Every structure is written in structure tokens, then in C-alpha cells.
Amino acid sequence: MTYSFQFRDVFAAWEFLLDGLILTLELSVVTMLSGLVIGLAGSAAKVYGPGWLKAIVAVYVEAIRNTPLIVQLFLIFFGLPSAGIKFNAETAAYIALSINLGAYSIEILRAGLQAIPRSQIEAGQSLGLSGLQIFRYVIIFPALRLIYPALASQFVLLMLATSVVSQISAQDLFHTASIIQSRTFRDFEVYIVVAGAYLLLALIFRLMFAGLYQLIFSRARR
Amino acid sequence: MIREFTFTDVLYLIAAMRWTLALTAIAFLGGGIVGLTVALLRVSTFAPLRWLGALYVHAVQGTPLLAWLFVFFFGLSIVGIEVSPWIAAAAAYSIYAGAFLGEIWRGCLQAIPRTQWEAGASLGLGFAAQLRYIIVPQATRLAIPPTVGFLVQLIKNTSLAAVIGFIELTREGQLTTATTFRPFSVYITVAVLYFLLCFPLTQWSRRLERSLHVAR
Amino acid sequence: MSLVELRDVVKRYGQNTVLNGVSLSVEKGEIIAIIGRSGSGKSTMLRCINGLEPIQGGTVAFDGTIVNDRATDLRKLRQHVGIVFQSFNLFPHLSVEKNITLAPKVVKGVPQAEARRLAESVLQKVGLAEKIDAYPDQLSGGQQQRVAIARSLAMQPQLMLFDEITSALDPELVGEVLKVLEEMARDGMTMMLVTHEIGFARRVADRVVFMHEGRIWEHGAAAETLGKPRTPELETFLNAVLH
Numbered sequence: 152m153t154y155s156f157q158f159r160d161v162f163a164a165w166e167f168l169l170d171g172l173i174l175t176l177e178l179s180v181v182t183m184l185s186g187l188v189i190g191l192a193g194s195a196a197k198v199y200g201p202g203w204l205k206a207i208v209a210v211y212v213e214a215i216r217n218t219p220l221i222v223q224l225f226l227i228f229f230g231l232p233s234a235g236i237k238f239n240a241e242t243a244a245y246i247a248l249s250i251n252l253g254a255y256s257i258e259i260l261r262a263g264l265q266a267i268p269r270s271q272i273e274a275g276q277s278l279g280l281s282g283l284q285i286f287r288y289v290i291i292f293p294a295l296r297l298i299y300p301a302l303a304s305q306f307v308l309l310m311l312a313t314s315v316v317s318q319i320s321a322q323d324l325f326h327t328a329s330i331i332q333s334r335t336f337r338d339f340e341v342y343i344v345v346a347g348a349y350l351l352l353a354l355i356f357r358l359m360f361a362g363l364y365q366l367i368f369s370r371a372r373r
Numbered sequence: 374m375i376r377e378f379t380f381t382d383v384l385y386l387i388a389a390m391r392w393t394l395a396l397t398a399i400a401f402l403g404g405g406i407v408g409l410t411v412a413l414l415r416v417s418t419f420a421p422l423r424w425l426g427a428l429y430v431h432a433v434q435g436t437p438l439l440a441w442l443f444v445f446f447f448g449l450s451i452v453g454i455e456v457s458p459w460i461a462a463a464a465a466y467s468i469y470a471g472a473f474l475g476e477i478w479r480g481c482l483q484a485i486p487r488t489q490w491e492a493g494a495s496l497g498l499g500f501a502a503q504l505r506y507i508i509v510p511q512a513t514r515l516a517i518p519p520t521v522g523f524l525v526q527l528i529k530n531t532s533l534a535a536v537i538g539f540i541e542l543t544r545e546g547q548l549t550t551a552t553t554f555r556p557f558s559v560y561i562t563v564a565v566l567y568f569l570l571c572f573p574l575t576q577w578s579r580r581l582e583r584s585l586h587v588a589r
Numbered sequence: 590m591s592l593v594e595l596r597d598v599v600k601r602y603g604q605n606t607v608l609n610g611v612s613l614s615v616e617k618g619e620i621i622a623i624i625g626r627s628g629s630g631k632s633t634m635l636r637c638i639n640g641l642e643p644i645q646g647g648t649v650a651f652d653g654t655i656v657n658d659r660a661t662d663l664r665k666l667r668q669h670v671g672i673v674f675q676s677f678n679l680f681p682h683l684s685v686e687k688n689i690t691l692a693p694k695v696v697k698g699v700p701q702a703e704a705r706r707l708a709e710s711v712l713q714k715v716g717l718a719e720k721i722d723a724y725p726d727q728l729s730g731g732q733q734q735r736v737a738i739a740r741s742l743a744m745q746p747q748l749m750l751f752d753e754i755t756s757a758l759d760p761e762l763v764g765e766v767l768k769v770l771e772e773m774a775r776d777g778m779t780m781m782l783v784t785h786e787i788g789f790a791r792r793v794a795d796r797v798v799f800m801h802e803g804r805i806w807e808h809g810a811a812a813e814t815l816g817k818p819r820t821p822e823l824e825t826f827l828n829a830v831l832h
Contacts, residue, residue: 218568222532222564226561315439317439496740497692
């Protein structure tokens with residue numbers, strides 16, 4: 152019990168931490184955007200699409216949601232090269248994270264779309280709007296508003312989950328921890344600092360999402 | 374030595390699933406105890422206890438599970454406890470699962486209308502008796518589908534224990550890859566095995582959810 | 590000594606004053622009808638009497654015990670004060686019998702066999718003896734409300750509070766609930782009821798309390814107060830309720 156904490160060495164390596172932090176941020180933001188796009192397209196396909204498309208989306212969603220992210224990542228980074236498809240670690244990370252978040256987003260958005268009452272669609276139809284117009288002007292806004300909290304917390308979970316890419320040696324925030332650790336031998340302190348950094352990021356993202364909600368939805372009435 | 378990826382390897386992977394399941398069970402047990410405590414803290418009538426519960430949930434849900442695994446793996450050794458991956462994983466997963474289960478169960482407790490508490494109080498029942506006889510029995514029904522759903526998350530997340538050398542399905546996959554150099558076949562097999570564990574639970578959770586809505 | 594004694598009771602929700610100096614005494618065996626517009630504070634007053642609402646000023650006493658004293662054991666007090674709510678608030682996961690016997694068993698330690706007999710006898714009083722094994726969702730609104738009354742009666746309270754207990758019922762079900770109240774009145778139960786049933790108040794209540802803007806605006810013997818309102822507010826209210 153004579154261990155004395157020494158954080159100085161850890162903080163001395165702040166440049167590494169910053170580099171890692173930046174990649175983690177990039178991974179998170181890009182994945183959130185691509186996940187949202189996949190989610191919108193996929194959920195629309197799953198709710199309004201033809202049967203075969205629904206089936207494809209369902210297979211995708213179930214396959215991803217019922218297997219671990221780290222295995223998906225390994226499959227893409229280690230597995231695909233043997234089929235002749237090669238990525239560097241960062242690209243593999245972007246792909247795996249987007250595919251993963253996309254599946255969750257589809258499920259969340261689908262619930263939102265299905266919560267919009269049929270009468271709303273019928274009202275749009277009777278005004279002569281096309282299917283796409285109804286989706287754009289009548290459905291998507293209230294649906295997004297409805298599932299916004301679920302989507303936002305899924306996004307924060309995704310940000311935390313990006314730490315997994317350290318396991319294929321992508322140089323994210325979590326990976327810098329192992330670099331600093333090997334230089335300073337301050338195992339415990341390193342992970343405390345890194346955990347603190349994630350906590351801060353999570354807080355920032357939550358605040359940002361709350362602000363974004365105000366910005367997007369506050370002026371609109373229920 | 375490089376070998377072929379054979380059916381024997383698949384059997385080894387299947388055998389490794391028992392550690393995935395064992396870790397899930399431990400995590401669920403530990404997380405269940407922590408989660409129940411957290412849920413009760415968060416519905417407490419004493420505000421500082423509620424804050425304590427909220428602080429815990431925010432801290433755990435704001436940090437990666439991976440960080441908890443490393444902190445326990447490296448952290449416990451410096452306070453003089455000999456850590457096996459088992460202990461580190463059990464501790465990290467209990468903390469992690471406790472926060473999520475706590476939030477799920479708090480939601481279920483709070484979904485029971487306040488008037489039910491009032492009706493109990495008006496009959497002279499105390500806080501504990503109201504919880505035990507009135508609130509918890511009703512909340513349990515609501516809690517089962519999301520709890521089963523979380524079990525799927527838990528099974529999937531036990532894969533992260535591989536990073537501290539805990540030998541379960543994913544770690545076994547890594548080891549098999551190292552000897553066979555057939556990562557694609559190995560990880561596809563691993564993914565399929567996870568799917569076979571998780572998908573039935575996912576479906577079950579959905580069915581429970583639906584029957585709950587019908588019953589209402 | 591009065592059974593219930595409210596003195597200068599003040600209740601606020603944040604900036605909003607709901608009760609603004611309410612004083613009222615209720616004697617044993619009396620039946621008090623409380624009327625007034627929604628938001629006038631009548632339900633809140635009722636809920637202060639069994640301590641469901643903490644108050645910010647004044648005192649509420651029941652049988653000599655100060656309800657708003659922090660040292661008062663509300664659990665004990667509530668064993669003597671029954672309350673029935675507008676929305677029944679039966680426990681949906683428990684059968685009628687269990688709804689009724691839960692508190693006697695848990696709070697008073699009444700053994701199972703005796704508790705069952707108790708349930709039978711209170712159900713008899715509300716005319717639902719045959720529903721003892723039913724679940725709340727198998728009953729009509731009127732039946733549920735009668736079970737709720739029976740549940741309170743099983744604790745053998747000295748005072749019964751009724752918070753708009755017929756307001757959530759379909760009109761054709763109101764009568765069966767009011768009939769139960771009338772029988773309880775004949776049995777000499779002390780009752781305070783918030784109600785919109787003016788005719789019932791006139792027939793059954795000893796006194797009527799008209800609440801307006803968080804105060805007791807007017808109050809007196811039932812027939813007289815309802816027949817000859819002294820304030821324009823009560824007159825307006827009665828005209829609106831009676832069309």
C-alpha cells in the first residue's frame with residue numbers, strides 16, 4: 152500500500168494525449184454523421200420499402216446488433232485482407248464504427264417513424280403531397296424529435312465505444328494510453344487520466360446534443 | 374507452427390463460449406446487486422442519495438468499459454491485490470452493468486404512477502413496504518424485457534475482456550487466428566457463435582415487450 | 590376536542606399559493622361536503638389532513654396529533670384516516686382480497702384467515718362480496734371505487750376522506766358509489782368529501798364548505814348554505830354546476 156501516485160509523467164506526455172483525443176473526436180463525429188445517414192436511409196427502407204429491401208435491412212440490423220463491435224472490427228481489419236480487401240487501421244475503424252452505429256440508428260429511427268400516426272400520412276396524401284414530400288415535410292421532423300434522446304445517448308455510447316479501435320492499433324485516445332504506459336510505467340495513472348478525458352468528452356457531447364435539440368426543435372411546436 | 378483452421382478449432386471456440394457465459398453470469402449477478410442499489414438510491418426520498426446514484430450512473434456511462442477493465446487490471450495490483458483477469462473482469466463488469474441495470478430499473482420504478490405510492494402511504498404502509506408490496510411487483514413486469522435486452526449487450530461486451538487476457542470466445546478467436554492465420558474464417562465463426570447466443574435473447578426480449586403492450 | 594382541526598393552513602407550490610389561511614374544525618360523526626371550482630384548493634386541503642401534502646404554515650391536527658409536526662409518525666396516523674381517490678388507485682397486480690388485506694396484514698399484523706374474513710365483511714358493506722377473488726381490471730369503474738372504499742374501511746379508520754370519488758365515473762355508475770357513502774353516513778362514520786354532486790351534498794352532508802381562491806369562502810349548514818348563498822361567488826358556482 153506504499154504506492155504513490157505520480158501523474159506528472161502522464162501529463163508530460165500531453166501531446167500524445169492530444170493527438171489521440173483528436174482522432175477519437177474525428178472518429179466519433181464522422182461516425183455519427185455516417186451512422187445518421189445509414190440510419191435514415193435504412194429506417195425508411197425498413198418501414199416504407201418493398202419486402203425484399205426490408206428483409207435485407209433486417210438481416211443487416213440483426214447481424215450487427217447481435218455480435219460484438221470488437222469482432223466486427225477484427226473481421227474487417229484482420230479478416231478482409233485474406234479476401235484481398237485491405238485497409239489501414241483508421242479506415243477499418245471508420246468502416247466498422249459506421250456499420251455498427253448505422254444498425255443501431257436504423258432501429259431507433261424506425262421506432263420514430265412508426266410512432267407517427269397514419270392519419271398524418273393520410274393528411275399529407277389528401278393534400279396531394281408525394282411520398283417523398285410526405286416523408287420530408289410531414290414525417291421526419293416529428294419522428295426525429297421523438298427519438299432524439301435515444302439517438303443522442305446512442306451517439307455518446309458510440310463515442311465511448313470508439314476506444315475499441317485501439318485494439319487494432321488505430322492511434323486514438325485510448326491507444327495513446329498504452330504508448331504512455333510503455334514509456335512511463337505509470338499504468339494506473341494513465342488509465343485514470345484517459346478515463347477522465349472520456350468522461351469530459353461524454354459530458355461535452357451530452358451538452359452539445361442538448362444544445363442542438365434546443366436549436367433544432369425548440370421553436371417548433373409539438 | 375501454422376495449422377489449418379479445422380472443425381476442431383470450431384469446437385474449441387464453442388467450448389470457449391462457456392467462459393463468455395460464465396463472465397456474463399458473474400457480471401449480471403454483480404451488476405444486479407449494484408444496479409438494485411443504484412435504482413433504489415435514485416428513487417430515494419432523500420435528495421443526497423439520489424445525487425449519489427446519479428453521479429455513479431453518469432460517471433460509469435461516461436467512461437469506456439475498456440478503461441474500467443484496465444483500471445482494475447492494473448489498479449488492483451498496485452494496492453497489493455493479486456489480480457487475475459477474472460477478478461479484474463468481474464469487478465469492471467459489475468460496475469459497468471450496475472450503472473446500466475440501475476438506470477433501466479429506475480425507469481421501471483418511476484413508470485409506476487405516484488398515486489400507487491400515495492395509495493400505499495395512505496393505508497399506513499412505510500417506504501419499504503410500499504416498495505416491496507406495491508411498486509416492485511409492478512415494476513418487475515416492466516423490467517423483464519429491457520433487462521433481457523441488456524443481457525444481449527452484456528454478452529457482446531464480455532468480448533472486451535479479451536484485451537486483459539481473459540480467455541473467452543473473442544480471445545480464443547485471437548489465439549486461433551495466431552496459430553492458423555485464417556482470421557476471416559475464425560472471426561466469422563466467432564461472430565456466428567455470438568449471434569447464436571444473442572439473437573434468441575433479442576427475439577425473446579421483443580416478444581416480452583410486445584406482450585406487455587398488449588396486456589396494458 | 591374536535592376530531593380534525595385546521596388552523597390558518599398555508600400551502601404553496603413554489604410561487605403558487607394553493608391554500609391561503611384555511612381554518613376548519615370537524616367533530617366526530619360529522620359529514621362535511623367540500624365544494625368549489627377546480628383549483629380552489631379543496632383536494633389539497635383534504636390531502637393535508639392525512640399528511641400527503643406538507644404545508645408551509647399553520648397547523649393540521651387529527652385527534653389531538655399535529656399532522657405537520659416532523660415528529661409525528663404519519664404511518665400511525667394514516668391507519669386512522671382513510672382516503673379514497675378520484676382515480677381509485679387500486680393495486681392492479683393484486684386481487685380484490687389482497688388489495689384489501691395488504692395493509693391490515695403488513696401494518697397491523699392481522700393473520701391471513703382473519704384478514705380474509707375482514708375482506709369479506711367490508712366487501713359485504715359495499716355490496717361486492719362476490720368479487721373477492723377478482724382483479725381490478727375485471728371490475729367496472731364503480732366497482733373499483735367501491736373496492737377502494739372497502740380497502741380503506743378495512744383499516745377501521747376514524748375518519749374517511751373522499752377526493753372527488755365519482756368524478757372519473759360514467760354517470761350511470763355514480764349512484765352505486767353514492768349509495769355506499771350514504772350507508773356509511775348512517776353508520777356514523779366521520780366523513781369529509783370533496784364533491785361536485787350538489788344534490789348529494791345537500792341530502793347527506795351536515796355542513797358544506799365552499800372553497801374559493803385557496804380560502805374557505807363560505808360555510809355553514811348544508812341546506813341553508815346551498816339554498817341561500819351569501820356570496821356572489823358561491824351563487825355563481827352553484828348556478829354553473831346546477832345549470
